[in-house]
Amino acid sequence: MNRLDVLVLGGGPAGMMAAIAAAENGAAVGLLEPNTRLGKKLNITGKGRCNLTNNCDVQELMKNVPQNGRFLYSAFSQYDSQDVMAFFEALGVPLKTERGNRVFPVSDRSFDISGALERHLRELQVRWLRDRGTALLLRDGTVTGVRGEQGTYEAPCVVIATGGVSYPLTGSTGDGYRLARSVGHTVVPPRPSLIPLVERGEICAGMQGLSLRNVALTAYEDDKRIYHDFGELLFTHFGLSGPLVLSASAHMRHLGERKYRVEIDLKPALDEPTLDKRLLSDFEKHINSDFINALGDLLPKKMIPTVVARSGIGERSKVHSVTREQRHGLVRLLKHFSVEIAGARPVEEAIITSGGVSVGEVNPSTMASKLVPGLFFAGEVLDVDAYTGGFNLQIAWSTGRLAGEHAAWQSNSQ
16 A cells, blocks of 8 residues: 555544545545445434534634633634635535524535535545554654554554544444553543433423423532523433533533532523513413413423422412412422433433543644654544534534644655
8 A cells, every 4th residue: 555644543524624634735645434434423413414513703612612622722713613614615515504603504414514525535535444443553652654454554644533432333432542542642531421311200201202492491510500501402201302401411520420400491581570470460361270271371281280290289279279479489480490410311322422532632733642743633532522503513623624734744744
C-alpha cells in the first residue's frame, strides 16, 4: 500500500470532516471505517432529519457546552456554524433554520448530509479503508501508523475520531478510548449524556405517550438547582424523555450516587396568583361538577387522573366544596409537578457520551495530542458534550476540521 500522509480512524461526522480537511490541504488521506456505510450514526440524528448545527454565534455555541466548553473556543472561532452552513450549501445541500435556531437540510433527509460528505471524499480521492484500528504504531514515541484487523497502515499523522460508546450498533464501541490509553492518554470514564431518565415510582408510566410543549423544567441535585429551561418533554413507561429532559440529563453527572428530581411547571406563562384566578374561573364554570371533570380546559386529558390523585382532592368531590387551601395546593402542584429520578436509561440509548480523552492533554488550537507527536483527536472521543439543538454535531465539524487541517500541515512539513 502507498504510504499515507494522514490516517483518520472513524467514518462519522468528525472523521469525515477531518479527512476532507486534510485532503483539501494536499494530504494523501486514508479513512479507516469498518461499517458498510459512512455516517451511520449521523443518519439517525434528529429523528433522521439531521440537525447538523445551530445558527448562532460562538458565545452561544459555548454556552450550550456544559462540559469543557472553554476548550472549544478556538475550534468554534476557527470554524463556526456559519462556516458549516456555507460548507454544506457549497456541496449542494440547501439548508433551513427552524425553531431554536436548529439547522436542517431543506429535504429533511439526513442521508443528503452523509451523501454529500461521501461524494466530496471521493472527489478528494480519500481512500476508504474497510478496517478497524486495533493499535497505534509508534517509533521513538512518535506516531508512524495504525495496525488494523486486516492490515497495517503507515502514516506520520493519525486522527482518532471513533466516537464514544452510545449507539454501539452504529460502530461507537469505545475503540478510541482504548487506543488513547495505550499511548498514555487519560480517559475520563464515559457515561451517558443526553439520555432519557428513569423515574422512581410510576407517576410517569400512568401518562405514557403524553407529550407536553411550552413547559418549564427545573432539575435538582440534592435539592440544589442545576438546570432550568423551557421546551418539550415526553412521559414514557420508564420515566421522562424529550429535548428538555435530554438536556437536563447532561447535568446529572452523579446518577446513582446523589438524589435527583425534576420539577415541571405546567403553566410557565402564569405566576401562582394569575393561575389561581384562572382556576377560580374554571371552577365557576364547573361549579356543580365533579372535581375530575373540571380540569379539561386546563390540562391534557391523559394527565388529569394523575394530577387529581396527587392533589389530594377526591375525584368525585364537587367543585363548590373545594377549599381555598386545596385550590392553592393544586396551584403549587401545577407549578411544581415533581418527578423523583432513579437513574438513566442504558448508555446504549444515549445520544452522546460524556467523558473521553482528557482535554488537558490536547492542544485546543490544533486538536493535537500534547503527549504523542503526530496524534490528533476529534469529536465525541474527547471529553466534551453539549445540549441538543445541533451543538454536538457542531463540535464534530469544528474539531474535525482543525484536526484534519493541522494533521495535513504537519505531514506536509516533514
